[in-house]
Amino acid sequence: MSLQDAAHAGAAAAHEETVSGVGHEHPSDGKYVQIAIFLGVITAMEVAIPYITEVSGIWLAVMLVLMVIKFFVVVAWFMHLKFDSSLFRRLFVGGLVLAVLVYLAALTSFQYFGDDTTSVDERRGDPPAGAEADH
C-alpha cells in the first residue's frame, strides 16, 4: 500500500467519522438551558455541603464526585465532545490524564519524600515543623 493510498484510506475513515460525529444534530436551546439548570443545582449542593457538615471522609468524596460530574457535563454537552470526532476526545482526555498522573505523582513525591516534612508531622499529630522557631 503506497503512502498516498494510506492517506486516502485514513481520510475516508475520518470522513465517515465526521459525517457521523460532526454532522450530528446538536441539542436544542431548551436542552442547553436544562443542562445549565442542572449545573446550577449541583453548584448549590456543593456550596451547601460545607455549611451542613465538615467536608471530610464520605463528604469529601461526594464533593469531588459532584465536581467531576460538572466538569464532564460541560465538556460533553457544551463543548460538544459527546458528538464530535473521537480524535478531539483523545487529544483532550490525553492531556487531562497526563496532567492528573504527573501531578499526582509529583504531589505524592513532595508529601513523602520532600525535605519539609510538616504535613507528615501533622498527620502524626505532632506540632508543625518550625512552630517552635516562631515562638
Place this chain on the structure above:
Amino acid sequence: MSDTVIHAPANAPEHSSGHHTSTGLSNEKLAMWGFLGSECLLFGALISTFLLYRSKEPHQGPAVADLYDIEFTSVSSFVLLMSSMTMVLALAAIQRGEHRRARTWLLTTALLGSTFVAGQVYEFTAFYREGLGFTTNIQSSAFYVLTGFHGVHVTIGIVMLVSLVVMSLRGKLPTERSETVEIVGLYWHFVDIVWILIFTIVYLIHP
C-alpha cells in the same frame, strides 16, 4: 532526495474555512483541542502547587482560607457557569443563521465574563486590604498565581468574544464561518471547567 507529496483525497470533506484537510477534520479545531489538552498541564501545575503549599502554616500574614467569602465566590462561579450556557446558545444561533441573536448571546457572555473578572478584582483587593499580598507568604503567592492566571484567561476570552461581535457587525462572520465561534466557545468552556475545579478544590475543600 525526492519529496513525497500526499494529496488530499477528492472525497475529503470541505470545511467552513473552505479547504480540504488530510484528516477530514478542521485543522483549527484540532489545534484548539490540542492547545486545551496542553492547558490541562499548565493548570494542573498551578493547582498542584497551591495544594502543596496551602497545608503549610503561613509564617507571616493570614492564611488564604481565613479570608474566603464563599457566598461571594459562589455567585461568581454561578455567573461563569451561566456564561457557558450563553456561549453555547450563541453558537447554536449563528449555526441557524440568526446573527442578531448570536451577537446578543455573545455580548451577554462577555458581560457575564466581565462580571466574573470584576468579582475577582474585588476579591483580590479585599484580600490585600486584609494584609494578604502577593509575597506575604508562599500560600498567597500560589493562590494569586493560580486564580490570577485563570483571570487572565477569562480576560483573553472576553477580548475574543468582543472581537467576534465586531466581526459579526462588519459582516465578516457569516454562517459558513460559524466554526470561528465554535473555537472561541471551546476556549471559553475550558476556562469555565478550570474554574469548576478551582472553586471546589481551592475554595470549598480546605483542611
